Structures are given as C-alpha cells and as structure tokens.
Amino acid sequence: MNSHALTGRVVTPGDTDYPDASRGWNHFFTHLPAAVVFADDTADVVNALAWARQQGLPVRVRSGGHALEGWSGVDGGVIIDVSGLKSVAIDTAAQTATVGAGLNQLETVTALGAAGVAAPTGTEGSVGLVGATLGGGFGLLTRKFGMASDNLIAAEVVVAPADSGANVVIADEQTNPDLLWALRGAGNGNFGIVTSLTYRIHPLDQAIFLVATWSGLDDLAAVLEAWQRSAPFVDDRLTSQLEIERDRLALHAALAGGSESEALQLLSPVLSIGSPDTVIQDASWADIYADFQIPIEEEPANWKFNSQLITEPLPTEAIRIIGAFMANAPAGCNYFTNAFGGAVASSEPSGGSAFAHRDALYYAEPGAGWGVRGGAPASDEETAAVLGWVAEFSEAMAPYVNGAYVNVPNAGMPDWERAYWGANAERLRTIKAFYDPDNVFCYEQSIPLG
Secondary structure (H helix, E strand, C coil): CCCCCCCCEEECCCCCCHHHHHCCCCCCCCCCCCEEEECCCHHHHHHHHHHHHHHCCCEEEECCCCCCCCCCCCCCCEEEECCCCCCEEEECCCCEEEEECCCEHHHHHHHHHHCCEECCCCCCCCCEHHHHHHHCCCCCCHHHHCCCHHHEEEEEEEECCCCCCCEEEEEECCCCHHHHHHHHHHCCCCCCEEEEEEEECEECCCEEEEEEEEECCCCHHHHHHHHHHHCCCCCCCEEEEEEECCCEEEEEEEECCCCHHHHHHHCHHHHCCCCCEEEEEEECHHHHHHHCCCCHHHCEEEEEECCEEECCCCCHHHHHHHHHHHHCCCCCEEEEEEECCCHHHHCCCCCCCCCCCCCCCEEEEEEEEEEECCCCCCCHHHHHHHHHHHHHHHHHHHHHCCCCCCCCCCCCCCCHHHHHHHHHHHHHHHHHHHHCCCCCCCCCCCCCCC
C-alpha cells in the first residue's frame, strides 16, 4: 500500500487555531476531530482521503461549514475542508462557469455579476456554494433559472475506491452521468468530495428587489393565503419569500429583469393587504445580493431548522396553527417560506436529477437562532424553549406537508430517505454502492449502501 502524507494546512488538537478550525457555523454542535485538513488543491484532498483511510479514521467533508446538524464535523476523525478552493473561470461564449468548491454563495454571485451573468443560489452569502448546490439549492432566482443543482453540468469528485486510496473522477453527461444525476440533489458528503463544479450561467444585469414589512401579526392569515395562491404561479421572473416573526411579517421578492411598476403589479395580491412598509431597489443582481447579507458576527450562535415542502395550498386550519405558534414564539424563532413553481416545475435538466420536489408549491421552515456569537453560552432554559417550539410546530404542521429538504435535514425523522428523495432513493443506493463501495462517506443521514 502506498504511504500517503497529509498536505495542505493541517490543524490538530493542541494547535492554537484548533477551536476555530474544528468549529462549524452552527455553534450548537461541537466536535473534536483528530485533524482538520484545509486543502489548497485537489491533490491535498486526495492525500487527505487516502491518509484517513490508511489510518482507519472516519472522514467528513466541509466547505462553508453550514451543515445545520453539525454533520460536517466528526469526533476523532478527519475533516477535509475545501474552503480554500476558490478558482473561478467564466466562459461567456459557452455560457458556463467552472468554480472551485471553496467559493461561498456571495463570492460566486459577485464573480458572476462582474461578468453580467448569474446562476441561482441560496440567499445566505456565507453558505458554501457546493453544499447548497449538491442538495438542490434555492433562493430568489429559483423560479426563473431553476434549482442550483439544475444548472450543475459537471463536477470533479474525489472518490474512495474499494479497499484503499482515493481517485479523481469527472461527472458530466458523457462521463459518469449517473454520478452527475445523483450529485444534483443528493451529493452532500455521500459519494465523494466535490472539488470543482461547472454551471450553466445566464445573462442577468439588472433586477428589482422589494421588501415589504407588516408590523404585528394581524395580517398574517390574509398575507399567507394571498401569497401561497399567487407566488408559485406568477411570472417566472419573480421569486418571493415570506418571513414571519413573532411581531412582524416580511415579504422579500426579486424580479429577474424588469421594472419597479411590474414588480408592484405582480405582487399586488399580497401588497394590497393592510399597510405594508415597502422598499424597492433597482440594481444589478450582485449589488442587491451583497446588500441584503448580514455579517456572520451579527448572527446568533446556535441554530435549529426543520424543513417542509408544501404541495397543496395550506387550508385555513394550517394557517391558524402557524398564527398560533408565531404569536407564542420564543425570541429568535420564525417561519420562512420560498416560492417554487416556475422553472423548478417546468425544466428538469438534461440527464435528470435526484431532486424530487418539482411539484412543491413552496418550501417552508420553522426555525430559530439563539445565543450570542462569541458571547456567553445560551441558558439551558432558552435552548429548551426554542427546541421545544420548533419540534411542536413541526409536528403540528406534519399533516399538511409532503417531503423534506436534505440541505435542512430533519434529524431523527423516520423514513428520511423518502422524505428527501422520494422514488429516487433506491437508485441513489445503487449509485452509492458503485462509487463508495466501502461506505467511507458515512454520517447520520448518509445514503445507505444499496
């Protein structure tokens, strides 16, 4: 057996930067890995994977560090961190971009925007692009351009062949097309370590961004009903989100190319309710995206979300349940939605995809952020109240939802494979067995061997 040495920046217990290196974005989870390897290139990833296998150590993969249940960390194993792989190559003639797996979403939107193009991403700039994409990836351009994974046309992947070592493979429509299919919606830490991605990109130099805010919750039922009846069916250029907190409602909407008056007209079913405070921005998509980011240091330390997909409009009783939970929500808790329909429903990519929720009207998420980043730990009482609220709210909504989203995993959910991937779960097990025969890429909800 060849002996492999670790390359890249290697951080181990006892190093001064170990606490930061071993910690993910969600401080609710802590891990004590044997080593964190910050790769500078694909060769570092190959060496780290081969070395970990040689040592018999478990492996986890990390880019932006936003794995919400802490599954990109591991005790006593090796975290292979690809956040340093930040290359960008844009081919405007071919309308493609090849990017390193270390780019976060803000870096990607900024780089593409400088070339007058866009690809759909999630809305949180600090989230790793690769993680968001491999689970599906949706945000405020989704109804126009589809899921991020729908725009993924190739990937470089470091895989773990039978018995030992590490190999680099390409997944595209000609080479390993089954792996490309699986990476489009089920790729996070399941089949190998993605080191670069090639996307289809789209001309987009101007957008309208609108934020409407209602104080209090008096208009909650009317706003949510009007939104769910319009947002999934409106002009495909418009994607919108609702965020409900215990004392306010906010609508965020992006029109991918168009005028302020068009945006107001398309959103009129919702904006005509009550007296929202409305702010409109007409700018490049990259500038809009950068402007709505919140610095990480201002975010809460701890997070808990549950994901839900809505395939039929919520009935009155379900909307009443949402109102009741929000009226009694602990500080930091919210209910968030993102419209689907449009390109998500109408345009599966060439070669297909493992993403199984094209019939969803929208995504929904009871969630919470609590505790001060860099400050004293949250009290046990606050944590218990928040976690109890999310769990009870999720359970109360269970009769009205249909499926879940793997990037916002529901830990402990029974039959989670079917909730995330529906009828695609069986094919994913077969592909897993081929590309990861020794189940090296294994965590709490990784795809089981076929």
